[in-house]
Amino acid sequence: MPNIGYVAVVLALVLSVYAAVVAVVGAQRRIPNW
């Protein structure tokens, strides 16, 4: 049980890094001249 909790936080960390990178990269690629 505690391990699941820990793994959930690890996954959250990975996803948040992913979200930050993808959001910024995505925004810069798709819409030029902001």
Add this chain to the structure above:
Amino acid sequence: VNSARNAAFGVTGFLTLSIVILEYLLITGHYQTQYVYEVSNRAAPLFYRVTALWGGQDGSLLFWSWLMSLFTAMVLFKNWGSMRILMPYVIGVNQVVVAFFAGLVVFVANPFVQMEFFPPDGAGLNPLLRHWGMAIHPPVLYVGFVAFVIPYAFAIAALITKQTGDLWIRTTRRWSLTAWLFLSLGILLGGWWAYDVLGWGGYWGWDPVENASLIPWLVGTPFLHSVMMQENRGMLKRWNMALIILTFALIIEGTFLTRSGVISSVHTFAQSAIGPLFLIFMVVMFSFSLYMFISRWDILKSENELDSLFSRESFFLMNNLVFLGLAVVVWWGTHFPLFSEAIVGERIVVGPPFFEQSTAPLWAAILLLMGIAPLIPWRRASVKKLWGSLMWPAIFGLVVVALLYFVFNIQIIGALFGFWLCAFTLAVTILEYWRGANARHRSRDESYPVALWRLIGRNHRRYGGYLIHIGVVLVAIGVVGSRAYQVETQRNLAIGESMTISSPVIGSYELTYQGLRDGQSPDDRIITEAVLAVSHNGRPAGTLIPNREYFVVQQQPMTIPDKRSTLADDLYVILAGWEGGGETATFKAYINPLVNWLWIGGVVFILGTIVAAWPTEQEQRQQATDKVAVPASTAPIS
């Protein structure tokens, strides 16, 4: 970008899962988990098992990350359609912050660490924290801190995308207000807890941890005021940007200070490895913000110039400067031990007298500005007209002061001046309500209560703001009364003996010691109560039962005061100790005049903020049409 949004929702989901699991472990008492062992035990009631989630550092960091991800999800949910340009960067900034906190939980402060053995019971929560005020104070404060990340993220997004109009401000106004509301409430609850439990007769000790929550408030408050300038007149753009960046930086810095053990405090939570990490994060975030700020300096130019020194604009500016002055003073005092150690090699701690003396004139200036500013129109004011509307409140203030001086025997100049300011500002604010309601009463033939109700209903922001001002005045009355006229005495009494405590303003109390007795102990505590008969100016006024609680598991005593509260004063008594099984006992007694106005003012203040943040009917309609219109007219981005 859509994928980033889904990932952000995923973050919220996973963090929610881990919070649920940690709560489950806490409630069922899984003491093999070290964190559960440290903050909880079998005897703790369910309520304190649940709140133990933020009873220690590891859990509170997890809680913090969860809140932040939750707020991000709420923003994404609400503003996805209408904020297409800003949104990707808002996600970016938010997720970087969430990632930092989640990273701390994963690598440094993991609450799920297992011990080698399974202990039969936990060590239990720190007794000081077993008070319902303390159980809700941290999450309230966290919500305040964390919610400021939203306006901050929007501000940075606005800088990156060069959308420096008032879009980011209008979008996040409610977030800023909510964050500010919770921050204020958290500070008030902290003060109330200190007064109710700590037993030193006061509510604010200028402790570094208290200051760490006050400093962001002192920068966030002018932010809330100066954004109005940007919305109404397109001015102060740089200023607003700087304020929100500074607010957020100070929140992180305050957390760093209190968590790292750099500055010792009566309630520093823990000294651990997370200090340096916080410092690095703070420097990186702040440098990035500063870089963006400077690189967009030119497009943050003001659209208008200040028309006149005598205008609402310039008064807002003064209010901002005074607040920042306060923030600087408090910040300097809080960090002074660090500077002195670095420069002369000796830690010099500045105490409450420094803070009180150096901030009192600034607080007074704020009260005065609060009284004048609402009466001044935008752009330009005529001195003559202004004087006409200020004269009566000023005279009213003088009448109140004369009454206090001659009838109530109040003769300290500082206190009289403080009360004059309070009376003046209160009169101005109430007159504002009266003028508005009276105009409606005349033009629309509404009865006064209806007119007042509709007046507030039509402009929540303005009249909610005024309500906040009234709350501040009431708080000020409480502070001036209790600071200027607090009386304190200590005596050792045998059974049957009496002590007297008298105040020039309130009169005198006589306390007669009647003996010690054992109190009812709900769980793992031994409670010893002292019974005191009280009489006020010769008339019987009930009994007071201050007590001493001894926490068996933690082997820690706590001194719980008892109070006789009225609107005029609090008689506040502490059982300091006893000898011979209670034949004699030592008591400390305080008279705190007007202190209850502080809490009443706090309630008014909170109500005012809720009114100000509540959407008016017009805004609600506007939002509804926004939601329908936007997805139809624009293509979704991916």
